[in-house]
Amino acid sequence: MKAADFHTTTRLAFEDLGRVHFIGIGGAGMSAIARILLARGVAVSGSDSKDSRTLRQLEELGAVVHVGHDGRNIAGADTVVVSTAIRPDNPELEAAVAGGLNIIHRSVALASSMGSQELIAVAGTHGKTTTTAMVTVMLQSAGREPSFAIGGDVAALGVNAAHGTGGIFVAEADESDGSFLNYLPKTIIVTNVEADHLDHYGSAESVYASFDSFAGLLPQDGVLVVCLDDPGARALAERFRARGTGQRIVGYGYAEDADVRIRDSRFDAASSSSTLEFDGGTQELRLQVPGEHNIRNAAAAFAAGLGVGLEPAAAAAGLAGFTGAARRFEARGEAGGVRVFDDYAHHPTEVEAALQAARRVAQGHQVHVLFQPHLFSRTREFAADFAKALSLADSVAVLDIYPAREDPIPGVTSELITERLDTSGGYEPDPDHAVLAVAGRAQPGDIVMTIGAGDVTQYGPRLVEDLARRTADGRH
Incomplete structure (x- = not known):
């Protein structure tokens, strides 16, 4: 049974949740609900595939957290919360189904927490x-x-x-x-x-x-x-x-x-x-x-x-008083007169808006992008639109598609985008080479952006480091 099968579950009263276990508690949406339930006195546990600052924060708030997924992690839970990203063979979901536990989509859990x-x-x-x-x-x-x-x-x-x-x-x-x-x-x-x-x-x-x-x-x-x-x-x-x-x-x-x-x-x-x-x-x-x-x-x-x-x-x-949300044109650092920003944009309209804002911030200087497509299906549907939006930049390096919850689709690759680009750059399957290429194009006053909903955000600090090295070596 898939996690998606639980998203239409009837809304539960807050008092009926009991002890709640989150599969994938480190995600932005899941951790938000966990925080609210903890604040309301609910016993919370959860697991995620890797350790993170979010897990440690939830632990400090009283949650029992596990790194890695194991059916034993749900012991004592009354309600198990899932998202669409959870696959049917997740051992905790399998254990919850086998144990007849109350399994709900994260939206149902959030609705219940609202009272x-x-x-x-x-x-x-x-x-x-x-x-x-x-x-x-x-x-x-x-x-x-x-x-x-x-x-x-x-x-x-x-x-x-x-x-x-x-x-x-x-x-x-x-x-x-x-x-x-x-x-x-x-x-x-x-x-x-x-x-x-x-x-x-x-x-x-x-x-x-x-x-x-x-x-x-x-x-x-x-x-x-x-x-x-x-x-x-x-x-x-x-x-x-x-x-x-x-x-x-x-x-x-x-x-x-x-x-x-x-x-x-x-x-x-x-x-x-x-x-x-x-x-x-x-x-x-x-x-x-x-x-x-x-x-x-x-x-x-x-x-x-x-x-x-x-x-x-x-x-x-x-x-x-609003100063921005994480991964929404978020400043990641500056080196050699080049500013690096990160943006979660993963739809062509979002990419266009981010690059229009970057153009204003650059004030006549160039804009260079490291882009990671998100989902094979979205890339297939919007490849031409992504290329048009990305062509607002002066150069673009496009990484491999971040699959998230999807399996590969034959014939769908990042090259569906890069073959339509009307700017310099292209497909870069090696992230290390892509970072070097993007940093190498940037000159003082320019803007560099990492864009995408996957793990492309991790390359922002690396771009800042490489720009700093280039400045120290006299290459900028």
């Missing part, structure tokens, strides 16, 4: 993590003490999850396997809707239908906050309005018909600002992160903040 708190759920093909983090930082700044679960660490928060006492829960709602349908949101933010995760959905139409179902979860007094600049999100709003069920729809973006309209955006190397127009006035917005996409994300958070009763100035002040 009766009012949920702000952030969905979208991309931008979820940053927008969820912005909403959380904004609410914390306003003294609302939200609970939150985010798919990445946030510098302004210090952690990716916490149990708050303010009665609001902010959560990243993952659409990749349809599991976001397990939530009961009061407010939904949709940043964009595009075809992705076709290994699960099979077609773009199925993706759109899933978002329709998600919006349909809103209660009568719920609010749907959507980006009107995105065709998919706009179409979702139009379909939802046509249902005539009466829930409030708030559009945001640069669009003329947006309820929260972005005007006069301004950018520099490390920040951005704009004016937001809304029913009741205008508000200046200043951010410590660059890029037009972050202005949109902040407008979404601002709209949600107004929806839960924040004053416009308080919402803007909270957003001004």
Whole structure:
């Protein structure tokens, strides 16, 4: 039986979870839920394939953690939490099935941990993590003490999850396997809707239908906050309005018909600002992160903040304190006048947004990229779009595909992307050689980026080290 088979399990009451074991507890989503349950006094154990700082932090919070997967690790557990990434032959999943334990998808566990708190759920093909983090930082700044679960660490928060006492829960709602349908949101933010995760959905139409179902979860007094600049999100709003069920729809973006309209955006190397127009006035917005996409994300958070009763100035002040989420244009170091950044972008639209931001930060200097495709199915579907987005860079080195949960697909390789590139560089199957090649192209003032959702992030520090050596040797 596959882990995916458990993602539609009926939502459980918090009190019915008992002792909870997480298979893959070191992942961003799983560790977030574990943190919340630990804070609420639940006995938690878990395992991961390798040791990490996250495991050690959870251990300090009281979790029993194991490095490596073994059926004996689930001893004493009442509930076992899995994600779609867990394979059927995982020994802990096999032991849980054989023992008749309660097995639930991580989304069900997260929904159970929310209790009766009012949920702000952030969905979208991309931008979820940053927008969820912005909403959380904004609410914390306003003294609302939200609970939150985010798919990445946030510098302004210090952690990716916490149990708050303010009665609001902010959560990243993952659409990749349809599991976001397990939530009961009061407010939904949709940043964009595009075809992705076709290994699960099979077609773009199925993706759109899933978002329709998600919006349909809103209660009568719920609010749907959507980006009107995105065709998919706009179409979702139009379909939802046509249902005539009466829930409030708030559009945001640069669009003329947006309820929260972005005007006069301004950018520099490390920040951005704009004016937001809304029913009741205008508000200046200043951010410590660059890029037009972050202005949109902040407008979404601002709209949600107004929806839960924040004053416009308080919402803007909270957003001004946001300094970025881990692996979202995250600075990894500088050497020889070259700055190195890391970004989790793994869809063509995300890659394009990251490189547009890099162009602004580079201020006329060049941008060099080390890119790792994520999933064979995504590479097959979007190879041409990836090539177009990556061609915004001055040079690109493309590593082998990071498989994650997938088995190889015959004929699908990184060369499907590199053969379409309209910039210098190409396929680099040897990561060591790729690091040397990328560092060797960079000159003082340039930007170097590692991009992808796999383990490409590990090469950021190595790029900084090689750039430092080159500077010491007089090669820059």
